[in-house]
Every structure is written in C-alpha cells, then in structure tokens.
Amino acid sequence: MRATVSRKAHFNAAHRLYRxxxxxxxxxxxxxxxxxxxxxxHNYELIVSVTGEIDKETGFVIDxxxxxxxxxxxxxxxxxxxxxxxxxxxxxxxxxxAENIAVVIWNKLRxxxxxxxxxxxxxxxxxxxxxxxxxx
Amino acid sequence: MRATVSRKAHFNAAHRLYRxxxxxxxxxxxxxxxxxxxxxxHNYELIVSVTGEIDKETGFVIDxxxxxxxxxxxxxxxxxxxxxxxxxxxxxxxxxxAENIAVVIWNKLRxxxxxxxxxxxxxxxxxxxxxxxxxx
Amino acid sequence: MRATVSRKAHFNAAHRLYRxxxxxxxxxxxxxxxxxxxxxxHNYELIVSVTGEIDKETGFVIDxxxxxxxxxxxxxxxxxxxxxxxxxxxxxxxxxxAENIAVVIWNKLRxxxxxxxxxxxxxxxxxxxxxxxxxx
Amino acid sequence: MRATVSRKAHFNAAHRLYRxxxxxxxxxxxxxxxxxxxxxxHNYELIVSVTGEIDKETGFVIDxxxxxxxxxxxxxxxxxxxxxxxxxxxxxxxxxxAENIAVVIWNKLRxxxxxxxxxxxxxxxxxxxxxxxxxx
Amino acid sequence: MRATVSRKAHFNAAHRLYRxxxxxxxxxxxxxxxxxxxxxxHNYELIVSVTGEIDKETGFVIDxxxxxxxxxxxxxxxxxxxxxxxxxxxxxxxxxxAENIAVVIWNKLRxxxxxxxxxxxxxxxxxxxxxxxxxx
Amino acid sequence: MRATVSRKAHFNAAHRLYRxxxxxxxxxxxxxxxxxxxxxxHNYELIVSVTGEIDKETGFVIDxxxxxxxxxxxxxxxxxxxxxxxxxxxxxxxxxxAENIAVVIWNKLRxxxxxxxxxxxxxxxxxxxxxxxxxx
Numbered sequence: 001m002r003a004t005v006s007r008k009a010h011f012n013a014a015h016r017l018y019r020x021x022x023x024x025x026x027x028x029x030x031x032x033x034x035x036x037x038x039x040x041x042h043n044y045e046l047i048v049s050v051t052g053e054i055d056k057e058t059g060f061v062i063d064x065x066x067x068x069x070x071x072x073x074x075x076x077x078x079x080x081x082x083x084x085x086x087x088x089x090x091x092x093x094x095x096x097x098a099e100n101i102a103v104v105i106w107n108k109l110r111x112x113x114x115x116x117x118x119x120x121x122x123x124x125x126x127x128x129x130x131x132x133x134x135x136x
Numbered sequence: 137m138r139a140t141v142s143r144k145a146h147f148n149a150a151h152r153l154y155r156x157x158x159x160x161x162x163x164x165x166x167x168x169x170x171x172x173x174x175x176x177x178h179n180y181e182l183i184v185s186v187t188g189e190i191d192k193e194t195g196f197v198i199d200x201x202x203x204x205x206x207x208x209x210x211x212x213x214x215x216x217x218x219x220x221x222x223x224x225x226x227x228x229x230x231x232x233x234a235e236n237i238a239v240v241i242w243n244k245l246r247x248x249x250x251x252x253x254x255x256x257x258x259x260x261x262x263x264x265x266x267x268x269x270x271x272x
Numbered sequence: 273m274r275a276t277v278s279r280k281a282h283f284n285a286a287h288r289l290y291r292x293x294x295x296x297x298x299x300x301x302x303x304x305x306x307x308x309x310x311x312x313x314h315n316y317e318l319i320v321s322v323t324g325e326i327d328k329e330t331g332f333v334i335d336x337x338x339x340x341x342x343x344x345x346x347x348x349x350x351x352x353x354x355x356x357x358x359x360x361x362x363x364x365x366x367x368x369x370a371e372n373i374a375v376v377i378w379n380k381l382r383x384x385x386x387x388x389x390x391x392x393x394x395x396x397x398x399x400x401x402x403x404x405x406x407x408x
Numbered sequence: 409m410r411a412t413v414s415r416k417a418h419f420n421a422a423h424r425l426y427r428x429x430x431x432x433x434x435x436x437x438x439x440x441x442x443x444x445x446x447x448x449x450h451n452y453e454l455i456v457s458v459t460g461e462i463d464k465e466t467g468f469v470i471d472x473x474x475x476x477x478x479x480x481x482x483x484x485x486x487x488x489x490x491x492x493x494x495x496x497x498x499x500x501x502x503x504x505x506a507e508n509i510a511v512v513i514w515n516k517l518r519x520x521x522x523x524x525x526x527x528x529x530x531x532x533x534x535x536x537x538x539x540x541x542x543x544x
Numbered sequence: 545m546r547a548t549v550s551r552k553a554h555f556n557a558a559h560r561l562y563r564x565x566x567x568x569x570x571x572x573x574x575x576x577x578x579x580x581x582x583x584x585x586h587n588y589e590l591i592v593s594v595t596g597e598i599d600k601e602t603g604f605v606i607d608x609x610x611x612x613x614x615x616x617x618x619x620x621x622x623x624x625x626x627x628x629x630x631x632x633x634x635x636x637x638x639x640x641x642a643e644n645i646a647v648v649i650w651n652k653l654r655x656x657x658x659x660x661x662x663x664x665x666x667x668x669x670x671x672x673x674x675x676x677x678x679x680x
Numbered sequence: 681m682r683a684t685v686s687r688k689a690h691f692n693a694a695h696r697l698y699r700x701x702x703x704x705x706x707x708x709x710x711x712x713x714x715x716x717x718x719x720x721x722h723n724y725e726l727i728v729s730v731t732g733e734i735d736k737e738t739g740f741v742i743d744x745x746x747x748x749x750x751x752x753x754x755x756x757x758x759x760x761x762x763x764x765x766x767x768x769x770x771x772x773x774x775x776x777x778a779e780n781i782a783v784v785i786w787n788k789l790r791x792x793x794x795x796x797x798x799x800x801x802x803x804x805x806x807x808x809x810x811x812x813x814x815x816x
Binding site: 148177216223262 | 308312399
C-alpha cells in the first residue's frame with residue numbers, strides 16, 4: 001500500500017526577479033515591479049510530499065517528525081529571514097522565481113529522502129500564486 | 137524541467153440547478169434545494185494550473201501576471217456578479233453544476249495557453265465542495 | 273468570570289442591491305454591478321458570539337451545541353439556498369447589504385439568547401468583505 | 409469528459425501511536441510524545457475525491473449531497489468524538505497513524521462508490537500534516 | 545500610542561467534558577458525546593494578544609519572539625500531546641471546556657506579562673467553535 | 681444603528697528591523713535575524729475596519745468598493761513590491777515593525793474617512809503574528 005505524507009513549513013525572505021546578463025530595461029520589461037532593485041519579499045509557504053510504501057511495522061511512509069526536521073534544517077534555516085538573491089548561494093546566478101526556488105528545494109531534499117520514495121514540492125509565493133515541482 | 141504554476145481567482149455569481157426539458161417535479165427530485173426557481177449563489181474560488189517546461193531565460197513556466205490577466209479578462213469579467221443561468225451564454229442550455237462550470241472555464245482558457253502546456257481547473261463552489269477538470 | 277463563545281455557520285444565497293423607490297439609473301450609480309437585475313450570490317460565512325458569565329457547574333457560557341442549533345433553525349434554514357430579495361420576508365422592503373443582513377440576523381437571534389448575555393454578529397459576504405453588528 | 413468531485417468533512421478524535429507487541433521503550437523511541445498512554449487528539453479534516461465521467465443528464469460525476477451523506481454515515485458517525493484505539497474496531501490491532509486511518513477510510517468508502525469511479529482520500533491530522541491514499 | 549500584538553500557537557490534546565460529582569446520566573445529558581469516557585481530542589488553536597504602549601525605542605509593544613517563547617514554554621509544553629483531564633494538574637477538578645481552558649491559559653500567562661499591559665486569549669476548539677477571555 | 685465594515689487587502693514588501701542610531705551589536709541583540717542587513721520580506725495582510733451609522737438610504741456604513749479603492753490607492757500602491765526601509769518615505773527614520781507599519785497605515789487613512797466614523801487597522805506580518813491599531 002502506497003500513500004503520500006505531506007508536511008507544511010514556511011520561511012520569510014526578500015527577493016528580486018532579475019538577470020545580471022540583461023539590461024535594466026529588459027529586466028523591467030519582463031519582470032515589472034518584481035524587479036525592484038531594493039527587493040521586496042514574501043511569506044513563502046512550503047508543502048513537501050513524500051510518496052512510498054506504508055511500513056507495516058510503524059504504519060508510517062516516513063515519520064513526519066523526521067520530515068519536519070529535514071525541512072527545518074535544510075530549507076528553513078537556509079532561507080528564513082534571508083535575501084535570496086544576496087544571502088543564498090544557489091541564487092547567485094539563478095533568478096529566484098517561484099519555479100526556480102521550488103527546484104532548488106527539491107534538489108536539496110532529494111538526496112535526503114530514500115530513493116524508493118517520490119518527492120514533490122509545492123511552494124506558495126503568495127496565497128494566490130504557487131508552483132509544484134516533482135523532479136520531472 | 138517541468139513545473140506547474142497555479143493562480144487563484146474568484147467570482148461571485150447566482151445560479152440554479154435545473155433542466156428545461158425536465159418537469160419541475162423531476163428537477164426537484166434530482167436537484168433539491170439547488171433548484172430554487174429564484175436562484176441562490178456562491179463565492180466561487182478558482183485555481184488555474186499550467187504545467188510545462190521552465191523557461192531557462194526567465195525562470196517561468198508562464199508569467200503568473202499574464203495568467204492572472206487571462207483569468208481576469210476571460211473568466212472573472214464574464215462570470216462575476218452574474219446570474220450564470222440567465223446572463224452567461226454558455227449556460228443557456230447547460231446545467232451550471234460545478235462540474236460543467238469547470239469544463240466551460242477550461243474550454244475558454246485552453247486556446248489561450250500554448251498547446252505544449254497542460255491545463256487544469258479546480259473550482260470551489262463552497263469551501264467544502266470542489267471539482268477538478270483537466271480536459272480528459 | 274465573563275467569556276465569549278463564538279460559533280461559525282454558513283449559508284449560500286442570491287441577492288441584489290437595489291431600492292424599489294429609486295430609478296434604475298440611481299440604483300446603477302450607487303450599487304454598480306451589485307445591482308444586476310438577475311441577481312448574483314455569495315457563500316455567506318457567519319460568526320455569532322455570545323458573551324456572559326461562565327456557569328460554574330457546566331463550565332459553559334452557553335452550550336455551543338444549543339447555539340449551533342439556534343443558528344441552524346433560525347438563520348441557516350431561513351436563508352440557505354434562498355434569494356434574499358425574493359424569498360426572505362425581512363428583505364421585501366430592505367436592501368440586503370451585508371450591514372442590513374447582519375442587523376436582521378442579530379434581531380432574529382436576540383430574543384433567543386438570555387438577556388443577561390451580549391450578542392455580536394459578524395457576517396462575511398466574501399472572504400475579503402465583512403461586517404460586524406452588536407445591536408448598538 | 410472526466411472530472412473529480414471533492415468533499416470536505418471533519419471529525420474530532422483521540423488516539424495514541426502504539427503497538428501492543430512492542431515494549432514501552434520501543435514505542436517511546438519510535439512514536440515519542442504521540443505514544444502518551446493517556447492519549448492526545450486531533451480535529452481531523454478529510455477530503456474525499458471521486459473521479460469519473462460527468463453524467464450528461466445531471467451534469468454530476470456524483471451528487472455531492474449523496475457523497476456528503478456517505479461520509480457522514482460511514483466515517484463521521486464512526487469516528488467523531490471517539491477514541492480511535494479504544495472505540496473503533498478497525499484500530500484494535502492497527503496503529504492509528506494518519507496513513508492507516510486514511511487506508512481504513514478508503515476501504516470503508518470503496519464499496520459504496522460505483523466501481524467505474526476512482527476514489528482518493530486526503531486526511532489532515534493537523535493543518536500542517538496530511539496524508540493521501542488512492543488504493544494503490 | 546497603544547497597539548495590540550497577537551501571536552497564534554497550537555497544541556493537540558485529548559479531553560472529555562465530565563464532572564466527577566455528577567452521575568453518568570447527568571454527564572451524558574449535559575455533555576452528550578463530549579462525555580465519551582474514552583476521550584476524544586482536538587487541534588487547539590490559540591491566539592494570545594497583548595495590548596500596551598508602543599515602545600518608542602524598539603517600535604514594539606512586546607517582542608513577538610518573547611511572546612512566542614512564553615506561549616511555547618508555559619502553554620504548548622504543558623498541554624501539547626496531553627490528555628487534559630488526566631495529565632494536566634489544572635483540570636483535575638475543573639471541567640476542560642473551551643471556556644475553562646481559556647481561563648487557565650490566561651491565568652498562567654498573566655503573571656508573565658508586565659502589569660501595564662492587557663492580555664486576551666482566544667482559543668479555537670475547532671475551526672467553527674472558539675472562545676475569548678480577557679480576565680473580566 | 682452602528683456597524684463595522686471590514687475590508688481585507690495585501691501587499692508584499694521587504695524590510696529590516698534596525699535603528700540607524702544604534703550599534704550593529706545592539707541592533708543584533710534586540711532585533712535578531714530580523715536585522716539582516718540584506719533585508720527579508722513578508723506577504724502583509726491588512727484588514728481595515730470602519731465603524732459608523734448604517735445609512736438608511738443605502739444600507740451602507742461605507743461603500744466597501746470606495747474603501748477598497750482608498751486602500752488600493754493609498755496603501756497598496758505605496759507599499760506593494762517595495763522595500764519599506766529604502767523606498768517608503770515614512771520609514772526613513774522609523775523602524776518598520778508591524779506596530780509602526782500599522783500606525784503609518786492608520787495615519788494615512790484617517791483623513792480619508794469621515795470624522796464621524798472610527799477606524800481600525802489590523803496588520804498580519806505572517807499568518808501567526810499580527811497587530812491591531814485604533815488610533816488610541
């Protein structure tokens with residue numbers, strides 16, 4: 001029997017949509033007010049889902065306490081109260097769109113979850129805008 | 137890398153579940169209080185999701201501002217503060233169940249999203265009742 | 273010791289903002305798209321709060337089951353799946369703005385709650401618009 | 409045309425994570441504070457989703473009123489205000505993890521939904537922890 | 545300038561509404577299914593609000609981090625994953641209704657907040673039932 | 681008859697808790713990770729409430745459309761996608777704590793609401809931290 005276990009977490013961060021290799025005009029045209037050079041920010045809400053067999057002994061796919069701790073150590077501590085563009089290594093040359101942040105989170109968590117389990121990341125940039133990434 | 141971008145929107149509308157070609161008794165039997173001839177209404181919440189490749193240049197699957205504008209122009213302006221049965225062409229001969237409203241929304245948006253991307257519509261009729269349609 | 277007990281409920285209804293004694297032009301000017309003659313609708317969310325002494329025996333200000341039943345019998349059954357303007361007696365000559373609906377709900381519940389207790393009604397017309405009435 | 413109809417419901421219950429065939433030490437090690445012998449509890453939120461063809465006559469995949477009544481009769485009445493470990497037959501020898509509760513709910517509902525339709529259960533143990541089971 | 549700072553927290557607990565000095569029949573009559581001798585449970589959501597002058601230096605009424613830590617140490621650690629009736633001293637002879645739990649929380653926090661500030665506790669027993677206590 | 685009309689709005693902004701006239705060590709000690717020199721950010725949720733007489737003609741305390749437009753023009757356009765410390769005049773010499781942001785919003789809106797009406801501002805910095813200011 002396969003089930004999915006999901007855990008919500010959150011972090012607050014500043015960011016700016018911007019490519020160093022584009023002119024300011026092009027950044028402005030494509031990213032609009034999200035390109036404010038002084039940054040803006042969000043309360044990011046994160047849902048991490050792990051799919052696999054339910055262990056017959058424990059009744060767990062994964063102990064949600066362990067999953068919560070992994071998210072806390074590897075994602076929340078790395079991103080919370082940070083400026084994604086300035087403070088976070090992965091975004092030095094990667095535009096921190098919601099899509100790219102979700103991919104970075106997935107890539108950070110994937111090696112930490114046993115390989116017989118599937119991983120999905122949903123990232124809410126605002127309550128009305130969110131993205132989903134499954135490593136496809 | 138493929139991801140899904142989702143956008144929430146909302147519209148407030150009146151409707152009635154009812155088939156012109158059925159007797160009032162049959163409408164009453166099948167649709168119950170949803171068949172009130174004087175209509176009732178809902179705050180519909182809508183989630184539109186677009187799945188496709190993340191563009192390497194922009195970091196976007198689709199610019200969520202463009203997606204929000206498409207939903208505003210084609211769905212919110214057409215349905216908001218309307219009586220679905222009376223004011224909206226698509227429901228002149230189609231019962232406005234949540235399922236059928238979701239199909240109509242999907243059909244209106246599908247030509248506006250590039251064909252290499254998948255489209256999904258989730259429509260909340262109330263916070264406790266919702267439907268999902270993917271064009272299958 | 274005084275405390276407040278609050279109970280959430282909901283009903284789905286159609287309505288139209290409109291005064292019979294005004295011209296269509298004036299209704300249009302003041303009420304805009306809320307004046308659609310064919311009606312629109314909402315999922316109204318209601319919070320009823322009762323403030324009074326905590327009964328030493330039961331530990332209740334009011335048994336929330338009794339409060340929930342009062343709301344169900346007197347408000348939900350009267351308003352749910354109704355057209356407020358057409359089907360509900362209280363709005364035959366009263367414009368069903370959120371303010372006026374809250375007042376009507378308060379007036380219906382006030383005689384049913386013992387007079388040593390205070391009553392407050394909060395009515396959400398949408399998740400972003402709501403009103404509060406305390407009988408003042 | 410295939411769509412999914414989803415219905416939210418809820419029940420409040422006590423439980424304890426615990427295996428009779430393990431020592432107290434092992435239960436403590438694996439289940440931590442969830443193994444409190446005196447129990448703790450949750451407001452479980454449940455989303456039941458049914459996927460199938462939209463009926464051309466009614467515009468329904470399944471009448472959501474019928475789905476709500478099935479959930480009420482078979483799940484809410486069986487689990488609400490109960491101690492899952494003590495009062496509910498299915499958990500006499502099954503650890504009531506969120507995963508196992510979701511499987512039990514799915515197994516109870518599956519025979520009640522026509523076999524040409526797919527069934528999915530999402531169970532929120534808390535607003536931050538939830539599981540999904542589709543009978544796979 | 546006076547403002548109110550509010551902090552949300554949560555704990556999961558089992559409880560039973562019951563008075564030792566009443567017969568089982570009377571407990572049953574007054575408390576209904578909340579009197580299940582095997583307990584049931586809730587995800588309690590708590591909002592603690594502190595009202596006072598905004599400090600000119602810091603711009604804080606109270607540092608919300610300090611408030612969060614007080615709630616964590618004195619309320620969450622005392623109540624989370626506990627059976628309120630069995631494990632918590634304050635409810636050995638006090639019926640753990642939402643009203644009484646709110647009073648106990650207020651009494652535990654009041655000495656920890658400086659006396660020139662007002663304190664209010666809102667406790668959600670479920671998303672639809674909640675109580676407010678201000679020490680009046 | 682007096683009622684309160686409330687409107688929710690939101691803006692996304694970067695900020696940093698920091699006093700220019702304090703040393704970096706003192707800023708660090710008092711404001712902790714909120715003092716990140718590279719900024720962090722939030723999705724601020726705002727509830728503006730106006731209390732006054734219900735106009736007998738319109739059934740409105742204030743037309744919520746007018747209230748929404750005032751918030752959009754004077755608050756959302758001034759703060760959304762901005763760095764509060766850098767881009768917003770009011771915070772050049774005022775620490776942008778939630779308390780101070782609420783006071784600034786109240787001061788900006790107060791002259792725009794007729795003086796016979798009361799005004800209250802609730803500002804959510806995160807879903808778990810919020811402040812209330814009424815001009816007292």
